[in-house]
Amino acid sequence: MFLVDSHCHLGDLSFGGKELALKDVLASAAQAGVTHMLCVCTDLPSFPGMYGKIEDLGNVFASVGVHPLNIDTEWDEGLFREYAARKKIVAVGEIGLDYHYEEHSRRQQQEIFARQLELALELDLPLIIHSREAPEDTWAVLEECDPARRLRGVFHCYADGIDHARKVLDRGFHISVSGIVTFGRAENIRELAAFLPLDRLLVETDSPYLAPVPFRGKPNQPAYVEKVARAVAAVRNTTFEEICDATSANFQSLFRVTLA
Numbered sequence: 001m002f003l004v005d006s007h008c009h010l011g012d013l014s015f016g017g018k019e020l021a022l023k024d025v026l027a028s029a030a031q032a033g034v035t036h037m038l039c040v041c042t043d044l045p046s047f048p049g050m051y052g053k054i055e056d057l058g059n060v061f062a063s064v065g066v067h068p069l070n071i072d073t074e075w076d077e078g079l080f081r082e083y084a085a086r087k088k089i090v091a092v093g094e095i096g097l098d099y100h101y102e103e104h105s106r107r108q109q110q111e112i113f114a115r116q117l118e119l120a121l122e123l124d125l126p127l128i129i130h131s132r133e134a135p136e137d138t139w140a141v142l143e144e145c146d147p148a149r150r151l152r153g154v155f156h157c158y159a160d161g162i163d164h165a166r167k168v169l170d171r172g173f174h175i176s177v178s179g180i181v182t183f184g185r186a187e188n189i190r191e192l193a194a195f196l197p198l199d200r201l202l203v204e205t206d207s208p209y210l211a212p213v214p215f216r217g218k219p220n221q222p223a224y225v226e227k228v229a230r231a232v233a234a235v236r237n238t239t240f241e242e243i244c245d246a247t248s249a250n251f252q253s254l255f256r257v258t259l260a
């Protein structure tokens with residue numbers, strides 16, 4: 001049986017003044033039955049450090065992309081292409097729009113998002129989308145850049161409600177559930193986790209952020225995706241094994257990899 005953390009950050013394992021060691025994080029993941037993970041890039045300057053850490057790990061995949069809150073770091077299309085050609089790269093991400101903080105220009109976020117969508121189309125790579133408090137604009141940029149709807153991908157840590165989720169699913173995208181599903185007040189995320197079609201569901205940690213119950217406030221790590229998968233199984237009234245099997249199969253088809 002496989003269990004995949006579809007979205008984690010292993011480049012920088014510091015959180016709340018603590019720093020975890022990568023070897024401990026990998027050992028804990030193995031112990032928890034987490035067989036594979038996707039290490040997600042958030043900007044180009046940190047890519048070499050991140051990639052260097054995971055390059056030789058057989059069970060870790062990676063992405064390349066500029067997070068909407070990191071658009072002030074240098075944008076270099078040549079570098080993006082060079083990084084995207086590395087052997088571990090299975091996706092473009094995380095990219096998108098984040099309107100939670102006002103200091104980042106919305107217009108500029110949309111431009112960088114659009115350029116990366118065009119690159120994903122050209123390079124034929126699936127997307128990891130970060131959309132926070134920006135469902136309409138994320139959708140508009142996606143439709144404008146990809147009118148033929150060729151792009152596939154996942155809306156990670158999704159929180160825009162079931163009505164919008166229907167549109168996302170109709171467009172062929174997957175939706176990923178994070179540790180928020182375990183939070184006391186996150187009834188909306190539990191409803192979403194119960195609603196999602198089994199063949200479009202992924203689970204993630206977004207570690208080192210968003211540690212699930214009972215680890216809230218502590219550094220998150222891929223091992224804890226087991227808690228996420230169990231919480232999703234509970235709200236769907238199914239078994240942990242079924243969630244592991246379905247999310248692993250979905251991960252393989254979306255990112256075109258073979259888990260071994």
Ligand SMILES: [Zn+2]
Nearest residue numbers: 007040094206
């Ligand atoms: Zn992330």
